[in-house]
Amino acid sequence: MASSESDISLNQVQAELERLNRLYAMLSQVNRTIIRTEAPQELYQAACRIVIESGAFALVWIGLSTPDRNELVPVAVAGATTLAELKRISGLSSSPDMSPRTGSPGAAAIVNTSLDEQQFSYLRGMIGSLGLQAGCAFPIRLDGNIIGALNIAATEADLFGDAELSLLNEVADDISFALDVLRQKEKHMAMESKMRYLTHYDAQTGMPSRALFEDRLTEICKQSSIKSVTVLIVHLRRYHDIAQMLGPEVGPLIARTMATRLESTLNAIPIARINESKFGAILQDPEGLDVVEELAWQIHRALSEAIKLDGKDLFLDPFVGIAAYPHDGAPLEVLKHAMQAATIPDSPGHCRFFCADMDQSSRLRINLDSALRLALERQEFALHYQPQVDLVSGQIIGAEALLRWQSRDYGAISPQDFIPLLEDNGMIAEVGEWVLREACMTAKQWQQAGLPPFRVAVNLSAKQFHGDDIQTMVKRVLDVTRLDPKWLELELTESLVLQNAENVINTMHELKSQGISFALDDFGTGFSSLSYLQRLPVARIKIDRSFVTNITSNPNDAAIVRAVVGMAHSLGIRVIAEGVETEGQLGFLRGVACEEIQGYFFSRPLPMDEFALLLREGRSIPPEPAGNPERVLLLVDDEPNILSALTRSLRRRGFRIVSTTSTREGFDLLAMHRPGVVLCDQRMPELTGTEFLRRVKQLYPDTVRMVLSGYAELNSVISAVNQGAIYKFLTKPWEEEVLFQSIEDAFRIYELNREKNKLPRIHPID
Secondary structure, eight states, X not given: OXXXXXXXXXXXXXXXXXXHHHHHHHHXXXXXXXXXXXXXXXXXXXXXXXXXXXXXXXXXXXXXXOTTSSOEEEEEEEESSOHHHHHHOTTOOXXXXXXXXXXXXXXXXXXXXXXXXXXXXXXXXXHHHHXXXXXXXXXXXXXXXXXXXXXXXXXXXXXXXXXXXXXXXXHHHHHHHXXXXXXXXXXXXXXXXXXXXXXXXXXXXXXXXXXXXXXXXXXXXXXXXXOOEEEEEEEETTHHHHHHHHOTTHHHHHHXXXXXXXXXXXXXXXXXXXXXXXXXXXXXXXXXHHHHHHHHHHHHHHHHSOEEETXXXXXXXXXXXXXXXXXXXXXXXXXXXXXXXXXXXTOOSSEEEOOTTTOHHHHHHHHHHHHHTTTTTTTOEXXXXXXXXXXXXXXXXXXXXXXXXXXXXXXXXXXXXXXXXXXXXXXXXXXXXXXXXXXXXXXXXXXXXXOOOOEEEEEOOXXXXXXXXXXXXXXXXXXXXXXXXXXXXXXXXXXXHHHTHHHHHHHHHHHHTTTOEEXXXXXXXXXXXXXXXXXXXXXXXXXXXXXXXXXXXXXXXXXXXXXXXXXXXXXXXXXXXXXXXXXXXXXXXXXXXXXXXXXXXXXXXEEHHHHHHHHHHTOOOOOOOOXXXXXXXEEEOSOHHHHHHHHHHHHTTTOEEEEESOHHHHHHHHXXXXXXXXXXXXXXXXXXXXXXXXXXXXXXXXXXXXXEESOOOHHHHHHHHHTTSOSXXXXXXXXHHHHHHHHHHHHHHHHHHHXXXXXXXXXXXX
């Protein structure tokens, strides 16, 4: 008898775990829908459908309040009835009471035993026929005001426990958040909301990001009913090699394909995208290691199948690393250990469990830590300086000091490997002061040698800023080196500011009063809050290199950079872009009024003497052209003879012609030359003309886009015209005067739009 009761109890726990897993999956699907949804009605219907499919409820519907708030009008429904039937139900005359038990306005309405209670009176007509026993309603808000409710009913009494209510309330909150994003009228506020959302969700796949994965892992491990939690990390070992070989544009395709396969394989298990090449999954109370290994094999088998791209089979070589809580440490340590197990070089098989003594990188870390403690004494550190260039004048106006370590025992060590060690072993304050002193001393020596003065930027870590009296340290260094404070800039990250915002902001203001300037580093990768940004005394923000890499061809990255530049300019802050490596990236950044760049396009980081030589040679980039801009026309056609004929004909008309036979090169030419009009053939090998011009519209909305082709797939052309992707469709062979007049008209439209949308630049502060 005792055994039977134990089995029943175990089955109940297992059923509850499976139900919670389904609800977590439901929440994840709702959020992936949110990031892809453009209209409220689409969001309402999708949310109802997902809750029904994943949550095992009988009826889910969303109602919106009428202006007088006396009636709740159904707008979407899924489950046991239709929208028309729901609207006909008698008694639907008032909104559900959002505070039946707590007395707190805006709280959820919950009935677990009988739907005869007053707040669910509108469902009385369906209780008998559907057998509804429990229900709840959660407020939906817009700009903080309740505008409706998410309503859920079930045929099982006492169904809604604390865990269910918490997740369902989060669904309603996420719907409210999505409505706020969709209704934002100010572009910079909409971008801020998007950035905040993307902190927790991956933009390419819609899956939870590492930050949200860590939160959920920690929450699950805290549950008293959970005895063990297993983390599986899937590492796509050939991801970066393939992206480097075929170009960064294949990355999102790979990510979406792998995410879809992973979701199909791991139904109802919490999953996330940890970084570009890694996905994660959380398995609660597995029955044994053989179950975990079987799941790892299923993941490996699903992700090992080739991805077909341009007729080629691409194999990502997935490998699964596994670690368990509490056996392998605290929740976040378990995640770290699973990642270590997934990234062990040349591991055979399909998976590997973490072992404390197996990780060679851990032993190397210990050895590096020992060597690092002697590096200052051995004078193994050095500073390299990367130029920062003004995009208007083309001149060097600053330099970022970057720490390098040439170890006597291990050779050149990457900053990504030794900077975290400095923070962990407590040496960051001592080494940080050495960096600041060395940078200031070098800047002073350059000035004394007759070189033009400019600012030198030095990075500060969070531990360095919070752990010591930063003001005293900076003053001490400036006194010793005798550098004028106006030539020193301190770089802080968003995460550093948000750790202790009030104290950091006060300290920044005090240092600024002494003449020191500030830059906000890696902007866009953290919270990116306007409420903090407008309070920070920063002279410039630095756009992270991750947004610059694909800026000429990725509309999302381009939109983020435009928004960041516009937001910064509205606050009187200059913008510098990191990681600029191509002329196309340079041209795009000039086009959106970014003031400064830094990256390998101009120069790699240089030792002190080489940087001084660069200054003496007066190296620069060509300044931004002044005066009235030329009429630049971009021609894209895969037939060289067509391009030659068009160029001969149109150059006589006064246009400056740039041309290419490749749409991929076309994106670079757009960024470098900023043409006002684009003329593209429809039958291109990489992208069709209309597909290319759709993306051009997203990247450069002011351009006027036309198709010139002897071939037309009517539906795609009509769709492109209706969506505004193309201005005009012209046929081959063309009439020269008709073509010329069409291009003339197109340039007039472009020039009119350009005058309306001029972006201001923020001038340097002397």
